[in-house]
Amino acid sequence: MKRLLLGDEAIALGAIHAGLSGVYAYPGTPSTEITEFIQADALARERGIHSRWCANEKTAMEAALGMSYAGKRALVCMKHVGMNVCADAFVNSAITGVHGGLVVLAADDPSMHSSQNEQDSRFYAKFAMVPLMEPSNQQEAYDMMAAAFELSEKLHEPVVMRVVTRLAHSRAAVDVVEPTNEKPLDVCAERWVLLPGIARKRYAELIEKQPLMEIEASKSNFNRKETKGSEKSVGIIACGIAYNYVKETLGESGNILKISQYPLPTDLVKQLAAENDEILVVEDGQPVVEEQVRGILGAGYPLKGRLNGDLPRTGELTPDNVAQALGVGKTIAFQPAKHVAARPPQLCQGCGHRDVYTALNQVLATYPDYRIFGDIGCYTLGALPPFKALASCVDMGASITMAKGAADAGLFPSVAVIGDSTFTHSGMTGLLDAVNDKSNITVVISDNLTTGMTGGQDSAGTNKLEAICLGLGVEPEHVRVVVPLPKNMPEITRILKEEIDYPGVSVIIPRRECIQTAARHAREAKKLKEENK
Amino acid sequence: MKKDIILCGVGGQGILSIATIIGEAATKNGLYLKQAEVHGMSQRGGDVQSHLRLSTDVIYSDLIPYASADLIISMEPMESLRYLTWLAADGAVVTNNKPFVNIPDYPEHADVQEELAKLPTVVSFDIEQEARDLMSPRSANMVLLGMAAPYIEILAIAQLRTAIETIFSRKGQAVVDANLKAFDAGVAISMRKIKGEV
Numbered sequence: 001m002k003r004l005l006l007g008d009e010a011i012a013l014g015a016i017h018a019g020l021s022g023v024y025a026y027p028g029t030p031s032t033e034i035t036e037f038i039q040a041d042a043l044a045r046e047r048g049i050h051s052r053w054c055a056n057e058k059t060a061m062e063a064a065l066g067m068s069y070a071g072k073r074a075l076v077c078m079k080h081v082g083m084n085v086c087a088d089a090f091v092n093s094a095i096t097g098v099h100g101g102l103v104v105l106a107a108d109d110p111s112m113h114s115s116q117n118e119q120d121s122r123f124y125a126k127f128a129m130v131p132l133m134e135p136s137n138q139q140e141a142y143d144m145m146a147a148a149f150e151l152s153e154k155l156h157e158p159v160v161m162r163v164v165t166r167l168a169h170s171r172a173a174v175d176v177v178e179p180t181n182e183k184p185l186d187v188c189a190e191r192w193v194l195l196p197g198i199a200r201k202r203y204a205e206l207i208e209k210q211p212l213m214e215i216e217a218s219k220s221n222f223n224r225k226e227t228k229g230s231e232k233s234v235g236i237i238a239c240g241i242a243y244n245y246v247k248e249t250l251g252e253s254g255n256i257l258k259i260s261q262y263p264l265p266t267d268l269v270k271q272l273a274a275e276n277d278e279i280l281v282v283e284d285g286q287p288v289v290e291e292q293v294r295g296i297l298g299a300g301y302p303l304k305g306r307l308n309g310d311l312p313r314t315g316e317l318t319p320d321n322v323a324q325a326l327g328v329g330k331t332i333a334f335q336p337a338k339h340v341a342a343r344p345p346q347l348c349q350g351c352g353h354r355d356v357y358t359a360l361n362q363v364l365a366t367y368p369d370y371r372i373f374g375d376i377g378c379y380t381l382g383a384l385p386p387f388k389a390l391a392s393c394v395d396m397g398a399s400i401t402m403a404k405g406a407a408d409a410g411l412f413p414s415v416a417v418i419g420d421s422t423f424t425h426s427g428m429t430g431l432l433d434a435v436n437d438k439s440n441i442t443v444v445i446s447d448n449l450t451t452g453m454t455g456g457q458d459s460a461g462t463n464k465l466e467a468i469c470l471g472l473g474v475e476p477e478h479v480r481v482v483v484p485l486p487k488n489m490p491e492i493t494r495i496l497k498e499e500i501d502y503p504g505v506s507v508i509i510p511r512r513e514c515i516q517t518a519a520r521h522a523r524e525a526k527k528l529k530e531e532n533k
Numbered sequence: 534m535k536k537d538i539i540l541c542g543v544g545g546q547g548i549l550s551i552a553t554i555i556g557e558a559a560t561k562n563g564l565y566l567k568q569a570e571v572h573g574m575s576q577r578g579g580d581v582q583s584h585l586r587l588s589t590d591v592i593y594s595d596l597i598p599y600a601s602a603d604l605i606i607s608m609e610p611m612e613s614l615r616y617l618t619w620l621a622a623d624g625a626v627v628t629n630n631k632p633f634v635n636i637p638d639y640p641e642h643a644d645v646q647e648e649l650a651k652l653p654t655v656v657s658f659d660i661e662q663e664a665r666d667l668m669s670p671r672s673a674n675m676v677l678l679g680m681a682a683p684y685i686e687i688l689a690i691a692q693l694r695t696a697i698e699t700i701f702s703r704k705g706q707a708v709v710d711a712n713l714k715a716f717d718a719g720v721a722i723s724m725r726k727i728k729g730e731v
Binding site for chain 2: 002004006113166167169170171172173241243244245247248318319320323330331332333334335336337338339340341342343344345346347348378381
């Protein structure tokens with residue numbers, strides 16, 4: 001049967017059909033739709049597959065490792081920077097090994113369509129010394145999930161699956177197979193206690209498995225050589241989605257080594273090098289393979305790719321820059337139009353974050369010097385006109401801790417703006433630091449009761465924020481709740497001023513539901529009412 | 534045969550429902566299809582685009598190469614101009630001509646029209662007014678799809694109509710009819726242009 005699926009949906013369905021028992025994830029573009037698909041899928045619901053959102057990627061990774069310990073197949077999903085958050089658990093899961101199959105899905109975002117960097121998750125797989133799969137299309141994304149779980153169970157190691165935005169968010173028809181059953185509960189008999197004595201032994205075992213992983217990649221059906229040219233010419237190493245851009249350009253010709261499973265199989269690279277006079281490495285993201293091929297072939301072998309400028313050093317691959325690197329770039333038919341203005345994204349009209357920034361800008365303008373440290377969410381758009389309010393946006397939770405550090409250095413007022421979901425993801429521990437240090441900061445938790453930017457997923461801290469702040473030791477009289485609406489501006493600005501002037505930690509929670517999720521909830525309620533009639 | 538289409542507009546204007554209809558028709562009629570979308574931040578009042586590729590043969594790239602798009606379908610006039618580097622020499626532009634102004638430096642309407650006029654094949658119409666005249670203001674995107682239908686070629690107009698019926702069927706016959714009416718009005722706009730009546 002064929003189904004029209006986004007890359008993300010193909011991954012989700014592939015996992016369900018491969019006998020998945022739980023997906024653990026925090027929303028992040030371009031990975032969000034994987035978990036959303038599993039949440040909505042009929043079979044997943046019938047089987048009771050775990051799919052509730054986690055507080056962050058680290059708690060997700062650890063829960064998945066626990067499910068694996070109990071013998072079932074688990075999937076962890078995140079955007080590439082989520083790998084940084086879960087890195088401690090992830091890297092150590094390669095040392096403990098796994099029991100039930102464990103797949104770690106990282107969705108990279110070359111060109112930073114919705115991200116703050118374009119780090120390449122293939123480095124993480126190499127760093128942790130575990131296999132990685134990188135589908136070139138939606139069908140492979142579906143097929144690879146079953147293969148990845150099998151490989152994980154065969155090697156007793158987590159397997160990373162890496163996709164990029166253009167695959168995650170592109171739709172194509174996918175052939176699907178009959179679903180297999182979930183694994184039964186089968187709690188691991190071993191103990192995964194990484195005390196130094198045990199960890200040293202485990203690490204040696206992981207090193208011993210490395211040749212095996214490479215053999216698996218070398219004989220994998222996802223890696224293959226396509227030799228169409230009869231004479232020696234340019235050998236092309238096409239990784240993941242890059243394969244499509246090469247095929248788009250060359251059609252049925254070209255000496256291609258398609259790479260979709262790692263570690264990079266040295267034997268296949270050497271063969272390609274022997275059969276050609278030079279090699280072009282085409283890979284989306286950073287030059288991970290190019291650097292390894294340089295090491296395999298030595299400095300004397302002619303090698304082209306991102307490092308020498310045949311392909312751009314930054315940004316995603318396109319059919320155009322790949323065609324250019326293959327020497328067959330097209331000339332455009334029409335010059336770019338003159339009268340086209342940039343149209344950046346904006347906070348929605350009527351959004352509560354707007355009222356928060358209006359109030360903050362109004363109050364802070366009365367102080368000689370101040371900074372607002374921002375965080376990751378829709379409200380990062382407060383950095384743009386008309387608000388231009390933010391001094392920073394670095395990583396999840398950094399608003400509170402950067403405000404603290406700047407206050408430690410003497411900045412006043414030092415203000416943090418963070419969303420509710422980002423606060424429970426990574427802001428709480430920083431707030432504890434600030435409380436313990438009695439830092440002179442004002443923290444604004446702009447609570448829209450959802451994870452807004454990724455499309456309105458449930459937020460882990462809903463209805464718990466005041467209790468969390470009090471529990472962390474913020475003084476009760478300095479935890480203030482307001483409703484961000486234009487009509488409340490006098491009250492909001494008065495409270496802001498009071499709390500900024502309080503020499504210690506204060507938390508202000510402007511709370512009003514995201515207008516997008518509010519509209520959705522209204523539609524759902526109306527539908528429910530009609531159905532009950 | 535293949536058709537490469539760029540769908541574009543401003544976040545929230547409903548370009549993805551146009552893609553859904555074409556996708557349904559393509560799948561039902563055995564065509565290969567790839568459709569790359571933009572999700573996340575760019576949806577919030579920013580520019581949005583989708584690359585839609587239809588073919589009788591296997592499609593590799595999810596993205597359309599430069600100078601290859603047979604058609605640009607745009608919910609907004611200035612947005613239709615943003616993607617000209619993708620337009621093939623003989624490509625067509627089908628666009629709403631009612632500007633969506635949510636930025637301070639939006640160009641003069643006349644300048645946008647002048648740029649559009651330089652292109653070989655353009656169908657430009659106020660689809661929002663047309664939809665209001667049809668007493669169906671939420672079907673503006675179906676007027677636009679109708680305008681584009683004669684240029685899609687790889688799918689017959691009747692096949693697109695059937696897809697509209699399928700996609701909207703769960704919302705009831707009244708919604709199906711309103712969308713079909715909007716679609717037919719769009720087709721009529723382009724046919725007048727093709728026959729040289731306007």
